[in-house]
Amino acid sequence: GVYNAYEWLNNLAAITHPDTNTLMSIFHFDNQRNLTPTFAYNFNLRHNFYEHLHHPLASIGNIVYPDLYAWQNRIANGTDFNSNSGRARLIDVGNESFIPTAASPLIGAGTTAGINNIPTDAFGNVRQNPPTIGALEYQAQPLALYVSNTISPALQQRVFADSNYQITVVIKNAGSVMIDSLDLYYQFDNQPPIQEKWIGSLAGGDSAIH
Secondary structure: OOOOOEEEEOOEEEOOOOOOOOOOOOEEEOOOOOHHHHHHHOEEEEOOEEEOOOOOOEEEOOEEEOOHHHHHHHHOOOOOOOOEEOOOOEEEHHHOEEEEOOOOOOOOOOOOOOOOOOOEOOOOOEOOOOOOOOOOOOOOOOOOEEEEEEEEOOOOOOOOOOOOOOOEEEEEEOOOOOEEEEEEEEOOOOOOOEEEEEEEEEOOOOEEEO
16 A cells, blocks of 8 residues: 555544454554554654553554553554543543633644644634643633433433432533532422532542532
8 A cells, every 4th residue: 555654743543432342443443464564654743642541552453552561562553652642631521621620631732733824613612732632722711610411200201290309410620620519490380490419529520419
């Protein structure tokens, strides 16, 4: 085949699928043939971040390379050494909010080398120096607390006001400061709102169940 040299910088690549019985990897190659010279001479990978949960980072056929160390030393041939892996800590991936939280390791982990002609992120925000890895530059939000998910009642489940059904939600802190309390309200039709108070300790980027 014919390979063209290129750089792969400041990218966030993730596998969030929970199925660990199916082989999935961020990098996959059908076989070893031409792989080593391809990476040695044509690829320049650096300042990337990989979130792959319980899945391997790379695979060649059925041979898996489970982590970043194996990828860097056995396949990438000395490239990608400025990259990292772990939890990207985005605001709410399930609801397609890919903005980094204050606790995200993506912040300031990128490089401006080779991307000076891309001064803004996907939303038009000015890139910092060094930039945030990924499509979106981090924007400081001191207070950004919200209910990210409802555990119970289930979606479209009918709930009656006079029942003893437990309402359970997930609270997400997408800001940069510690939160220790939150007033929550819910309402049945036209009846008076019901107030509950959550008390705890929630750092930026973390979630709690209430």
